[in-house]
Amino acid sequence: MSRHPLHAGAAMALGLLLAACGNGNGEVEPVRPAMVVQPVPTAAAFESFAGEVRARHEPALAFRIGGKVARRHVEVGDRVRAGQVLAELDPEDARLQVEAARAQLDAAEADLELARAERERYLALVGQQLVSRSLFEARDNAFRAAQARVEQTRAQYEVARNQAGYTRLAAPADGVIAQRLVEAGQVVAAGQTVFVLAQDGEREVVISLPEQRVGQFAIGLPVTVVLWSRENERFPGTLRELAPAADPQSRTFAARVAFTADAAVELGQSARVYVARNGQVELTVPLSAIHAEDGAPFVWRVDPASRRVRRVAVDLGPYGEDRVPVRAGLEPGDWIVAAGVHLLREGQQVRPVDRENREVALVAGQP
Structure with a gap:
């Protein structure tokens, strides 16, 4: 009887071992949805200017x-x-001008025929010495003047015909x-x-720069454009044009910002142009993206190719109400998990979504 508990314990241990070994197939880990965001610059690192999307060519x-x-x-x-x-x-006036020019041309051509006949007659008479040479030269000059008048009136007639065509205003290009x-x-x-x-083609953002700051801007300055209707997207651009004189009423300088990459924008969209101060950009992330272990803060960065999270140590600045500056550890094009960071582990695969639970297509290195 004393051996029965020992046999029972051995049987139980053997059963647990067999259950643990099983057939070698582990349970597949589910892919957890994770809300992702990108670091954004702090407000203090940028100056912003309101603008409007316009066509580059507006004749x-x-x-x-x-x-x-x-x-x-x-x-x-x-x-x-x-x-x-x-x-x-209304084409009526232009039509009458064409008719008047045509009539003048007909009259000039008739005068030319008369002057030609007179010249030929006097040429024959001067050959017979019936008229003086000076009379023939007078008829010859009259003939040449009649020729010039025909050329003049013909040119005037062509101008009148062209102006008759100017009564129709046509588009010079698609747009x-x-x-x-x-x-x-x-x-x-x-x-x-x-x-x-x-016109169809390139789109730009038109902004106004204050006169006390215009000296700090130059053609080719890199900027970032954010559309009011698409706040989560950022478009790189450059300052393409800067007015040489201030507007007499607003005392601001008009400037145009060109997109340096393809941007599907519409005419008239409201935009804001951000210009980095002194070339230094400090990034910020939501407070909910920060996690810590043994007092060392870190964030979960998502690899766009594998969609797996990796722990990245960060150096933080002073905490704000809902965001915190990141002094080191992140790049503008990184994607990080912004919620539920305490539920993740190293190398875990996630399904990136935005705040409205829509799937996000991650692009490596593109802020």
Whole structure:
């Protein structure tokens, strides 16, 4: 009877060992969703300027002659193609000018025929010595003057014909009508702006720089652009154009920022341009992204290729209300876990999502 408990214990140990060995197949670890963010610069490290997305080329379109606008074919926001007629002037005056020029040309050609006949007759008479040489030269000069008048009136006729074609205003390139400054029935002068066309192609952000700071900006200065409707995306850019004189009313200098990478932006979108001060950028992360072990703070960085987390030690600055500066350890293009950091472990695979639980496509090194 004393051996029975020993046999029972041995049997139980053997059963646990067999259960532990099993068939060698471990349970697959589930992929945990993790909210990820990228470090953002501190407000103190950047100056920001409000702006608006505009087309790089915005020609002001105008009629080359004056007149009354008879028809307007487009509205603001309409997409147009090169050569498309945008508006037309009343063609009646231009038609009458063409007819008048044609009549003057006919009269000049008739005078030329008469002068030619007179010259030929006097040429024959001077050969027979029936008229003096001076009379022939007078007829010859009259013939040459008639030729010049024909050339002059023909040129005037061609100008009138061209101006008749100027009654139709056509788009010089593909684009979008950004402004409309006239209405049908309005009388416009030659060169008066009728439409402003935002041509297809490159997009830029127009900002205004204060006059006391304009000396610190130069063409080619790298900047960062953030759209109001897409706060989580950052677009690299450069200062492409800087006005040489201040606006007389606002006393600010107009500047244009070009995108240095492809950016799917729309005309008129509100944007903010960030310029680093002294070239030093201090990054910040949410407080919820910070975890510590033995007093050493760290964050979980997600590898974009494997989507596995790695512990990264960081050097922190003074804590704020909801964010903390990171002095060392992170780069602007890193992706870090911003919530539930105490539930992760080294090398664990995660499914990156944003604050609205939408999956995030991680791009390595792109802030």
